[in-house]
Amino acid sequence: MYKILLLTDFSAASKHAISFTQALFADTAAEFCLLHSFPLQPEVGYSGVFLLAEQREQAEKSLQALQHTITEQPVPDYHTYRSLVIPGSPERAAEELLKQEHFNLIVTGATGFGRSELLGSVATGMIRTAKANVLVVPSSAPIRPLEHVVLATDYRSVNDVESLSMLNDLANRKGAQLTLLTIENPKQHTPPISDLNRQYVMSALDNLQTDTYTIHDEDVIQGINAYLDIHAVDMLVVLPHHKSFFDVVLNNSVARSVAYHPRVPLLALYDSPTVSPADKASKLEDIPFATYL
Secondary structure: OEEEEEEEEOOOOHHHHHHHHHOOOEEEEEEEEEEEEEEOOOOOOOHHHHHHHHHHHHHHHHHHHHHHHHHHOOOOOOOEEEEEEOOOOOHHHHHHHHHHHHOEEEEEEEEOOOOOOOOOOOOHHHHHHOOEEEEEEOOOOOOOOEEEEEEOOOOOOOOOOHHHHHHHHHHHHHOOEEEEEEEEEEEEOOOOHHHHHHHHHHHOOOEEEEEEEEEOOHHHHHHHHHHHHHHHOOOEEEEEOOHHHHHHOOOOHHHHHHHHHHOOOEEEEEOOOOOHHHHHHHOOOOOOOOHHH
């Protein structure tokens, strides 16, 4: 059974993300947890405590009303729902909750109207900090069958193929075509992808309908967008590595940029920082373990 954390601020974007996720997991057992967080006020003393209690009470009422609304329509018996209100930012609330229990997936809506791409949004913050898979659903994404999924990869960026398990399950259950998209910079003289790196990834996906596609572009984002311009894609998948503050300042994360302005639903798979056999072999071959994600 999947445990799925649904972030909501009661906006149209977050409600759409919930509906999208309900449809995506309509054919499998899932426990949905609705999470609403609210900012802590700087006031102290009795007035601050009173305001905090009032905020929580109002949030709980709104969350109960939302849960009632999304379960009014017939829902499968193998779907369950609960709700939580936690003070603080969405990123901090999710982080604290993940310390207490495991979730297979965190879901958030996206409009692309964050403060800035540098400062990011809830979606980019989740991808950067959460130790879990994150699904970012743009408010414009249609709810339709999952037929074509694209995994953007350089084959060197996978620490542990177990991180591909959710992608494997989704594509397998939906009978979706999976394309492994690689963006190669013609001006960078990087070593070719080793057969072991490629086999390490492909072996984890051998039960799926797969094909490969390579685009030559100096900019990874432009390369991904070029592919999306000419192909119908229902979901884009990336394996971002958690970035430091300096990576954020330098805007080095492809996943972060894609999540800020998502054109299609984006699934960011959590890849635990372990050393893979492919990585060990690449060191022996003096091939740098690099990734553009």
